[in-house]
Amino acid sequence: MIYSLSNEKPIFQQIRERVEDAILDGQLQSEDRIPSTNEFAKEYQINPATAGKGVNELVEKGVIYKKRGVGMFVSTDARKILIAERKENFFAQHIEPLKKEAVRLGISDEELQNMLQRG
Amino acid sequence: MKIDVRNVSKLYKQKHALKNVSFTIEGPKIIGFLGHNGAGKTTFLNLLAGLIPATEGHIRINGENVFNAPAILRNICFVAESGNFQEDMTIAQCLKANRFFYPKWDEQLANELLQVFALNPKDKVRNLSKGMVSALGIITGFASHAAITIFDEPYIGLDVAARNTFYDLLIDQQIEHPRLFLLSTHLIDEASELFEEILILQEGELLLQKTAEQWxxxxxxxxxxxxxxxxxxxxxxxxxxxxxxxxxxxxxxxxxxxxxxxxxxxxxxxxxxxxxxxxxxxxxxxxx
Amino acid sequence: MKTVQGSLYVFFQSYKKSNIIFWCILFAIVLLSFFIDTFFGQYITFAMTISIPVYIFYSTMGAKILNKTLPYFLKLGLSRMQYVWNVGLFFIVWSLIGAFIIACTHKMISFVSNLLDYQNMVIIHPLFFFSSSDSFFLTMAIDTVLLLLCLISSLLLNVVFYRFGTLGGYSFIGVMALIPIMMVIFGWYSPLLVTLSKASTLQIISSLLGMIIIIYIVISSALRKAPAMPS
The missing domain is CATH 3.30.70 (Alpha-Beta Plaits)
Structure with missing residues (x-):
């Protein structure tokens, strides 16, 4: 097992994120085959139904698609869809708390911008 | 397979082991049956397998009462904590006997698992270690292919590696031959991701029944x-x-x-x- | 049908070893007796009994069978009635086998005694209380019934202990022990002996069979709702 799943987030979410990360990092290209639900279940020793839930969310988003009897594949638009979604999350998850903490520490907008450039 | 439990109580010497327990479960599914010692888990599993009569209420499987009903019980394989085999018989004889009682017995799987768990079929049950008896129980449970397979603390005396083998087998079997697995265990952290549904008993009462999703x-x-x-x-x-x-x-x-x-x-x-x-x-x- | 086969298989495998050991010891004693008789036969008369040790052994066999096998078979999905049937069937087969071996042994002993010309070798068997015949089939018939009675009555004792615990079990034994005492007190034994001696072998066998059936019915009804663990 290369990755082990942690306890903090629901398992199906971790599986979904793992596939998404692999697509964003370019490890998975469009039309690449991804493991089946059962393969995920066996790999991480989790209930097949739970694994299925993570995979199904990806199918619903259009990131992957099923070919009957063959398996599941990364769709052509996968990266585009994911980047759009992540950008939205990025603001909520990182920018908003960043701003909040900056206010708490008395960092001015200008100072913050300088910091961002440095980082 | 649908298990319907209605207002089941069990009294042992005037003490309630189970108090008015009701729930329904439907398979195929892997279900975690949890609670601390003395919560009534084993008592309930014994009732479900028709081993003891209920004081009140009834347990029905696909609409039929389980007690003294061989036609229903044939679909249940109950691997208890201990006493699953005759002491004077060898492993090979135990497995041969199972063939007569489980209509869907998978001989090939049983033989494969004997090798996986490194058991010698000629050994007598009397001479086996605790872990080996547990392994024999696990083999029986999986090879029975019973629509309802119950494991009550199935891995006493087994090490981490063997327990891992058990989890792998459970997932494999659930994928290839889905059935209703009921697993009662103390090692919850190890097994919690295997469950699709969880039932927790406390002091003889059903505390909660949730799917892993709702959890x-x-x-x-x-x-x-x-x-x-x-x-x-x-x-x-x-x-x-x-x-x-x-x-x-x-x-x-x-x-x-x-x-x-x-x-x-x-x-x-x-x-x-x-x-x-x-x-x-x-x-x-x-x-x- | 498959479960009947399976049950018999399990019973045979479980009781095979203790039975083999028992018969080996018994035959060893018979052989030893022949041996001693060869050297000291002119001084003493030998009375041999094969059947009585077998009755005792069968009684011990039946006395534990419930604790040993009922939980096991219930786990395998048999109903309690099926279990009682299968035990009954196993008892019949096992009694037939026992009786057959006893009868063969008797024949063998008399054959060897005749061959080696031992006059002072006497075989004791319950049959001789009622009849002077020593036919193979009669011995076998009466032994089968007696062995069956041994098995079934010890099973009854096991049932009492299983259902009512140690206290109930010993109380039952106590009540049973009263019967012979009462017989002596009220002098019932002499008419009983008279009836027994007058009765034909067939009458004896059929009344024993009747007893067996009654005990069997009692056992079946006592186990109808029995749990898989003794109380």
Whole structure:
């Protein structure tokens, strides 16, 4: 097992994120085959139904698609869809708390911008 | 397979081992059957397998009462904690005997598993170690292909590697021959991700029955400043509360409701932790 | 049908070893007796009994069978009635086998005694109380019934202990022990002996069979709702 799943987030979410990360990092290209639900279940020793839930969310988003009897594949638009979604999350998850903490520490907008450039 | 439990009570010497338990489960599914010692797990599993009569209520499988009903019981394989085999028989004879009683017995799987668990078919049950008897029970459970397979503490005396083999097998079998697996175990952390549904018994009563999906929103830990936490959980049922340096951790039944409040964080509670909290709660109640 | 086969298989495998050991010891004693008789036969008369040790052994066999096998078979999905049937069937087969071996042994002993010309070798068998015949089939018939009675009555004792615990079990033994005492007190034994001696072998066998059936019915009804663990 290369990755082990942690306890903090629901398992199906971790599986979904793992596939998404692999697509964003370019490890998975469009039309690449991804493991089946059962393969995920066996790999991480989790209930097949739970694994299925993570995979199904990806199918619903259009990131992957099923070919009957063959398996599941990364769709052509996968990266585009994911980047759009992540950008939205990025603001909520990182920018908003960043701003909040900056206010708490008395960092001015200008100072913050300088910091961002440095980082 | 549908198991329907209605108002089941079991009295042992005037003491309630089970109190008015009702629920329905439907398979194929892997179900975790949890609770601490003396919560009534084994008593319930014995009732389900038709081994003991209920004092009140009934257990029906696909609409038929299980007690003394061989046609139904043929679909159940119950691997108990101990005493599953005749001491004077060899492993090979035990497995041969199973062929007569489980209509869907998978001889090939049984032979494969003998090698996986490194058992010698010529050994007598009397001379086996605890772990080996557990392994024989596991082989019986899986090779029976019974629509309802019950494992009550199936891996006493087995090491981590062998337990891992068990989990792998469970997933494999669930994929290839889906059935209703009921697994009762103390090693909750190891097994919790295998469950699709969870039933927890406490003091002979059914405390909760949730799917793994519902679980995350059902019980949560609220953390933060004591006052903030108190305000957030005002009208919720509390399982456990702990204060350290003005910080409070409160484990509550959120029951799917969103908990809101200033400066608090919400965390998931693992099954293992919940059982610890529950036993603390029970002890407190006893002290009072 | 398959479960009947399976049950018999399990019973045979479970009781095979203790039975083999028992018969080996018994035959060893018979052989030893022949041996001693060869050297000291002119001084003493030998009375041999094969059947009585077998009755005792069968009684011990039946006395534990419930604790040993009922939980096991219930786990395998048999109903309690099926279990009682299968035990009955196993008892019949096992009694037939026992009786057959006893009868063969008798024949063998008399054959060897005749061959080696031992006049002072006497075989004791319950049959000789009622009849002077020593036919193979009669011996076998009466032994089968007696062995069956041994098995079934010890099973009854096991049932009492299983259902009512140690206290109930010993109380039952106490009540049973009263019967012979009462017989002596009220002098019932002499008419009983008279009836027995007058009765034909067939009458004896059929009344024993009747007893077996009654005990069997009692056992079946006592186990109808029995749990898989003794109380």
């Amino acid at each position: 995350d929103q059902y019980i949560v830990a609220v953390k933060g400043n004591a006052q903030d936490v108190e305000r957030a959980i005002l009208d919720l049922e509390v399982i456990y509360k702990h204060i350290f340096m003005h910080d409070m951790t409160a484990v509550v039944y959120a029951k799917g409701r969103a908990i809101e409040g200033e400066n608090i964080t919400l965390e998931n509670v693992s099954l293992q932790d919940l059982l610890v909290y529950l036993s603390k709660q029970q002890k407190e109640r006893l002290v009072k």
